[in-house]
Amino acid sequence: SQKIEQNSEALNIQEGKTATLTCNYTNYSPAYLQWYRQDPGRGPVFLLLIRENEKEKRKERLKVTFDTTLKQSLFHITASQPADSATYLCAPGGVDSSYKLIFGSGTRLLVRP
Amino acid sequence: GAVVSQHPSRVICKSGTSVKIECRSLDFQATTMFWYRQFPKQSLMLMATSNEGSKATYEQGVEKDKFLINHASLTLSTLTVTSAHPEDSSFYICSAYPRGISNQPQHFGDGTRLSIL
Numbered sequence: 001s002q003k004i005e006q007n008s009e010a011l012n013i014q015e016g017k018t019a020t021l022t023c024n025y026t027n028y029s030p031a032y033l034q035w036y037r038q039d040p041g042r043g044p045v046f047l048l049l050i051r052e053n054e055k056e057k058r059k060e061r062l063k064v065t066f067d068t069t070l071k072q073s074l075f076h077i078t079a080s081q082p083a084d085s086a087t088y089l090c091a092p093g094g095v096d097s098s099y100k101l102i103f104g105s106g107t108r109l110l111v112r113p
Numbered sequence: 114g115a116v117v118s119q120h121p122s123r124v125i126c127k128s129g130t131s132v133k134i135e136c137r138s139l140d141f142q143a144t145t146m147f148w149y150r151q152f153p154k155q156s157l158m159l160m161a162t163s164n165e166g167s168k169a170t171y172e173q174g175v176e177k178d179k180f181l182i183n184h185a186s187l188t189l190s191t192l193t194v195t196s197a198h199p200e201d202s203s204f205y206i207c208s209a210y211p212r213g214i215s216n217q218p219q220h221f222g223d224g225t226r227l228s229i230l
Contacts, residue, residue, distance in 0.1 A: 034218055043119070043206050043221035044157070089156065099145055099210045101219060105156040 002028045006090060006104040014112050019077040021107045023090035026071060031094025033066055033073050034101065038087045047088075048075075080111045116140055117209050119222025127230055128199060134192045134225045136207030142187040143209035147219065148180070151204045163190040187212065197229045 005024045013019050023033070032051045036044035050057045050066045050073070057064050063076040077084050087108045091101040116139040124132050136146055144165050149157040161182055162170040169182035179201075181193040190209075194201055204226055208219035 036221075041204075041224070041226070043117075043208075043223045046218040046220065049218050099219070100147070100159060100162060102159065103149075103157045 002026070002102060004090065004092060004102060004104040006088075006107045008105055008107070010108040010110055012110045012112065013080060015080060015082060017080055019080050019084070019109055019111070021075040021088050021090075021109065023073040023075070023092075023104055024071060025092050028092070029068070030092030032092070033064075034091045034093060035062075035064055035073075035075050036089045036091060036103075038089055038106065044089055052094075077109075080109075082111045082113050085109055085111050115211065115220045117207065117220045117222040119207055119225055121225060122223060123226045123228075125228045125230065126197065129196055130229075132194045132197055132227060134194075134205055134207070134227075136190045136192070136209065136222055138188045138209040138220070141209070141220075142212040143190075144187065144212045145210040146184060146190040147208045147210070148182060148190075148192050149206045149208070151206060151224075157206060160192075194227065197227070199229045202227055202229045 003026045034049045035047045038044045048064045050064045052068055061078045065074045087106040089106045090104045093101040118137045118139055120135045146163040148160045150160050151157050159172050160175045163182045163184040165184045165187050171177045184190040204224050206224040208221045210219050211217055
């Protein structure tokens with residue numbers, strides 16, 4: 001069955017450092033992969049989408065990589081700030097024509113001032 | 114742009130009550146909307162895909178008679194939890210997919226916290 005793995009343990013880093021979050025998937029080949037941020041009691045907010053033919057994508061302090069051979073995506077936040085503290089969800093999609101996304105369990109990021 | 118409004122944000126009601134949750138795309142048309150359920154400290158679990166003008170497609174294990182979905186227009190989908198019981202208490206979130214555009218992100222509402230007493 002399709003499986004998405006994100007580190008379930010919280011990532012605790014010092015302000016100013018780079019946070020790196022990992023998303024691994026098995027048993028399917030997504031056409032794209034999305035990353036979302038979710039704050040407690042709120043809906044997810046879209047951050048970045050990377051397609052299978054793209055190796056890397058950037059947006060301000062965010063960078064996403066997509067390795068279809070390793071079946072892995074890495075999500076980086078450079079110069080992290082306490083306001084970046086949240087849960088980050090990866091969601092591979094485009095497996096079929098339904099636009100469905102299957103979400104990983106998310107990784108909670110804590111940035112210490 | 115791409116705002117999705119979900120209403121109500123919080124519901125507390127007695128066991129046996131039916132509860133309707135609305136999901137509206139405010140500034141775009143959405144042929145497809147999705148309904149998710151999220152338990153504390155867990156990820157979003159897709160319940161069903163709602164397509165405008167046709168029946169919803171439910172994920173395995175989701176009771177279609179329990180969770181009624183209606184997608185009557187290109188900007189509105191509703192989820193009705195019928196005869197709700199305490200085990201239905203959860204955080205329900207909808208998302209909308211912009212019409213006619215492929216490989217685009219879903220846009221999420223802010224969720225509905227449902228508490229059944």
